Amino acid sequence: MKEKVEQLKAEIEQFKIDSAEAMEKFRIAFLGSKGAIKDLFADLKQVPNEEKREAGQLVNGLRQFAQEKLDTQKDALSSAQESAQGIDVTRPGDGILVGSRHPLSLVRSEIIEIFSRVGFTVSEGPEIEDDWHNFSALNFPPEHPARDMQDTFFIEKGDTPESEMALRTHTSSVQARVMETSEPPIRTISPGRVYRNEAISARAHCFFHQVEGLYIDTDVSFADLKQTLLYFAQEMFGDKAQIRLRPSYFPFTEPSAEVDVSCTICSGKGCNVCKYTGWLEILGCGMVDPNVLEASNIDPEKYSGFAFGMGVERIAQLKYRVNDLRLYSENDVRFLKQFTSGM
Ligand code: DAH
Numbered sequence: 531m532k533e534k535v536e537q538l539k540a541e542i543e544q545f546k547i548d549s550a551e552a553m554e555k556f557r558i559a560f561l562g563s564k565g566a567i568k569d570l571f572a573d574l575k576q577v578p579n580e581e582k583r584e585a586g587q588l589v590n591g592l593r594q595f596a597q598e599k600l601d602t603q604k605d606a607l608s609s610a611q612e613s614a615q616g617i618d619v620t621r622p623g624d625g626i627l628v629g630s631r632h633p634l635s636l637v638r639s640e641i642i643e644i645f646s647r648v649g650f651t652v653s654e655g656p657e658i659e660d661d662w663h664n665f666s667a668l669n670f671p672p673e674h675p676a677r678d679m680q681d682t683f684f685i686e687k688g689d690t691p692e693s694e695m696a697l698r699t700h701t702s703s704v705q706a707r708v709m710e711t712s713e714p715p716i717r718t719i720s721p722g723r724v725y726r727n728e729a730i731s732a733r734a735h736c737f738f739h740q741v742e743g744l745y746i747d748t749d750v751s752f753a754d755l756k757q758t759l760l761y762f763a764q765e766m767f768g769d770k771a772q773i774r775l776r777p778s779y780f781p782f783t784e785p786s787a788e789v790d791v792s793c794t795i796c797s798g799k800g801c802n803v804c805k806y807t808g809w810l811e812i813l814g815c816g817m818v819d820p821n822v823l824e825a826s827n828i829d830p831e832k833y834s835g836f837a838f839g840m841g842v843e844r845i846a847q848l849k850y851r852v853n854d855l856r857l858y859s860e861n862d863v864r865f866l867k868q869f870t871s872g873m
Contacts, residue, residue, distance in 0.1 A: 531570075531577060535588045538566055542596050547603040556603075560596040567593045630870035634739055634858055637846040638721050641741050644765040645719045648758070650743065653718045655704035657725070658685055661694045667706035667825045668782040683725050683736075697725035701742035702782060702839055705818075708744060709826035714833045715747040721842070732854040739842035744818070746828065746835030752785070752817060755836035759815065763791045766845065770797060774809060783816025783837055794848050803851075810848060813840035 542560060547553045560566050570589045577585045612619055631639075642652055655663070665677055672691055676682070676699065686695040704720035720742040728734040745754070756775065763771040771794070775787040791812050793804035800806040815838035820830035843855055850869075852858070857865050 531573065531581075531585045532588065534570065534573075535592050538570070539592055539595060541566075542592075542599060545599075547599075547607070550607065553600065553603060553607065556596075557600060561593070561600065567596060628870065630867055632858075632866065633846050633850055633852070633869050634842050636869060637842050637849060638739065638741070640766065641762075641840075641842070641845070642719065642721065644762055645743065647765075648761065650717050650719045650745075653704055653708050653720050654722060655698070655701075655707045655720065657698055657723060658695060659698040659703045661688075661691045661696070663703040663706040664696060664698050664700070666692065667710075667822065668702055669819050669821045669825070670781045674781065681726050681728075683727050698722075699726055700724050700839060701740040702837070704742055705744045705782075705837055706822075706826060709746070709823070709828055714828060714835070716835070717745050717747075719743045730856060732856060735843075735855045735859070737859075738855070741840050741842060743815075743838040743840075744835065745837075746818065746823070746833050748833060750817075750834045750836055752836070755815060755817070755838070758836070759789055759813070759838065763789075763812070767791055767794050767848070772798070775815075778814060778816075780814055780816055782819050782822045783814075784819045786814065786816035789813045789815055789838075791848075795851075812844060812848070813838050815839070 538560070545552075545556050545559075547556055558565060562568070567589065570592070574582065574585055574589060609619060646652070661677075664682075665674070670676060677691060682699055683697040684694060685697065686693075688694040701720045701722045701724060704722065708716060708718055708720070722740065722742075723737055724740050725737045728736055730736060743758075745758070756773075760773050763773045770792075772792040774790050774792075776790065778786045778788040780786045789812055790809035792798040793801060793808050793810055795801050795803045796808070798808035800808050804810050815836065818835040818837050823830040823833060823835070843858060846852060846858070847855075
């Protein structure tokens with residue numbers, strides 16, 4: 531018995547397992563139901579009783595030996611197969627790349643957050659807009675130059691201005707839509723993309739982003755407008771930010787103003803960013819023209835309101851000091867990854 535075990539052990543040791551087939555042969559020869567070790571167990575019956583214990587241990591040990599060889603060879607074979615396929619299981623894992631939000635998206639969210647704290651909701655409208663909502667309802671006279679091909683991307687040129695479809699040139703179109711479908715009090719901001727037929731340069735682009743604001747209720751005054759904009763400027767640019775309003779003209783507001791914020795770089799002392807004026811223009815605004823209220827069936831005798839519109843790129847430019855508008859749409863990872871911490 532002892533010799534048989536020794537002999538089988540030597541055979542097991544020498545057996546070369548270098549393929550899946552060889553492994554299966556090994557298993558059948560030694561560990562299978564008709565294998566050599568099974569036969570040894572059968573032979574145990576003939577062993578005299580006093581030797582049985584020792585012989586049993588020997589055969590059991592042999593079976594364990596064969597099983598261990600099979601298991602280790604199995605592991606070795608599968609990792610050899612993996613590395614043959616080019617998989618290196620010892621290679622450290624790659625870190626997961628965390629993306630970053632786009633600077634315009636960060637600024638847009640911040641603007642929404644600031645206005646939502648004082649009760650403004652968010653509303654949206656289509657980017658392909660009809661003449662009525664982009665121009666007529668906003669009191670643009672039919673011959674107004676902004677309707678010209680110079681500025682507007684037309685989608686369908688109609689026989690009359692009213693039948694034309696275009697890419698919206700400003701988010702003020704959403705004002706017209708909100709007024710048409712809701713009753714005052716209205717307090718909403720409308721962020722979105724707008725399009726103008728301009729040559730692309732560091733300072734101009736054929737698409738950019740705006741946030742429109744609209745507040746209509748009884749007794750809304752110019753003082754409310756000023757205070758709301760001061761609140762916005764200080765939330766966006768810091769407690770010390772100041773604003774100044776300069777008279778301006780927009781067809782849909784009367785009176786109208788352009789708003790400057792005290793220079794975010796030099797705090798008003800004068801530097802090359804503000805061209806030594808101490809001020810930076812950030813938005814246009816005014817009291818909603820009674821004609822605009824009327825066009826949307828809101829009674830101008832009963833209600834008044836203010837509106838404002840700002841460029842998201844402009845705010846982002848001041849916040850992050852990005853001086854070239856093209857960077858926002860070029861998808862250059864070197865630019866974008868600088869905003870990773872702003873998640
Ligand atoms: N729509 C204007 C533009 O695109 C911005 C603007 C100015 C919006 C004054 C307003 C406003 O609501 O009152 O330049």
